[in-house]
Amino acid sequence: MTWPELPIVQAPMAGGPSTPELAAAVSTAGGLGFLAAGYKTVAAMRADIARTRELTDRPFGTNLFTPSHDDVDPAAVERYRTRLVPEAERLGTAPGDPSPSARDDDYDAKIADLLGDPPAFVSFTFGTPHADVVRALQERGVTVVVTVTNVDEALRASHESGADALCLQGFEAGGHRASFTNTLDDGLPVRGLLAAVRAAVPDRPLIAAGGLATRADVAELLELGAVAAQLGTAFVRCPESGANAVHKAALADPRFTATAVTRAFSGRPARGLVNRFLAEHDAHAPAAYPDVHHVTAPLRKAAVAAGDPDVPNLWAGTSWRHAADAPAAEVVRSLAG
Ligand SMILES: Cc1cc2nc3c(=O)[nH]c(=O)nc-3n(C[C@H](O)[C@H](O)[C@H](O)COP(=O)(O)O)c2cc1C
Structure with missing residues (x-):
């Protein structure tokens, strides 16, 4: 495994923020940039890889959602959809239909293309790949990383799948919880998770993620035994990030004072800034991913187009206030090197 020069990983961020420009800027600066294939077609994933190769000759990565196996209650999804009708009408749209055909995010086709x-x-x-998939990628020279949120997932990812490295996602993290199941547990803070996984899986490089925002955070996690720190929210406001303008502005807006973990936007727990939609609908959202993602998509899109931060998902980790509108290379240098 060839590790980049600096111990900084720019988290894959599906839904817009991860662009070839962002990944290439981070990798060129000596960190490890990641593309995000989640929600994308195979062709779009491939185009991102090709474009990133034009922009940098340094190593970079891409990230896949392993398929969801939620035992979805369609009646609960329908109740949630109905609840959102007035909200949608106000935005001049309608809730989307849950589309079960999109449930696996084209996982098999993406693996075939990547190979x-x-x-x-x-x-x-969201899960750990089959050992055959990991082996096939490794035979093509790929370093395979699996994100985990507890010791049991770490053991499965390393012993059953044979991952080369683990990304440990603490509960402070912005965006979706990476848990293998759709559970709303309290989760472990990143420092505790690192200590627990180091003891259980001493033979794998560990990347620490969740609420890390400063040079001191990074140095501390390395001291605790991580090989690198993975940061997402810290890169959302960069000019190279493709996050929408509402998301970028909200991260700097003093009216937002807290983050929370919610299923309100996608049906899977994810951490974001507490806006009106999250506060009003959180308690009613079923554990149904990606069904709820499809139901809320038109509302989120219309709200972003209208410049309204009260409705869209504003993914953010607990240290969001540190996120700066600065070039990605500068962010990397401010964290390490
Ligand atoms: C906007 C956003 C989108 C994300 N999308 C993904 C993703 O597609 N795949 C993934 O593995 N992690 C994703 N994450 C989680 C990150 O990998 C990482 O765990 C998290 O950003 C770390 O916490 P921080 O945001 O406090 O730095 C996302 C995070 C954010 C903020």
Whole structure:
């Protein structure tokens, strides 16, 4: 495994923020940039890889969502959809239909395509890949990373799947919880998670993620035994990030004072700034991913188009206030090197 020069990983961020420009800027600066294949077609994933290769000759990675196996209650999804009708009408749209055909995010086709011509790193979230998939990627020279949120997942990812490295996601993290199941547990803070996984899986490089925002945070996690720190929210406001303007502005808006973990936007627990939609609908959202993601998509899109931060998902980790509108290379240098 060839590790980049600096111990900084720019988290894959599906839904817009991860762009070839962001990944390339981070990798060129000596960190490890990641593309995010989640929600994208195979062709779009491949185009991102090709474009990133034009922008940098340093290693970078891409990230896949492992397929969801939620035991969805369609009646609960329908009740949630109905609840959102007035909200949608106010925005001049309608709730989307849950579309079960999109349930697996084209996982198999993405794996097949990546095996043809993979980037240096491939990481997985929401579950651990089959050992055959990991072996096939490794035979193509790929370093395989699996994101985990507890010791049991760490053991499965390393012993059953054979991952080369683990990304440990603490409960402070912005965006979706990477848990293998759709559970709303309290989760472990990143420092505790690192200590627990180091003891249980001493033979794998561990990347620490969740609420890390400063040079001191990074140095502390390295001191505790991590090989690198993975940061997401810290890169959302960068000019190279493709996050929408409402999301970027909200991260700097003093009216937002807290983050919370919610299923309100996608049906899977994710941490974001507490806005009106989160506060009003959180308690009613079923554990149904990606069904709820599809139901809320038109509302989120209309709200972003209208510049309204009260409705869209504003993913943010607990240290969001540190996120700066600065070039990605500068963010990398401010954290390490
Ligand atoms: C906007 C956003 C989108 C994210 N999308 C993904 C993703 O597609 N795949 C993934 O593995 N992690 C994703 N994450 C989680 C990150 O990998 C990482 O765990 C998290 O950003 C770390 O916490 P921090 O945001 O406090 O730095 C996302 C995070 C954010 C903020």
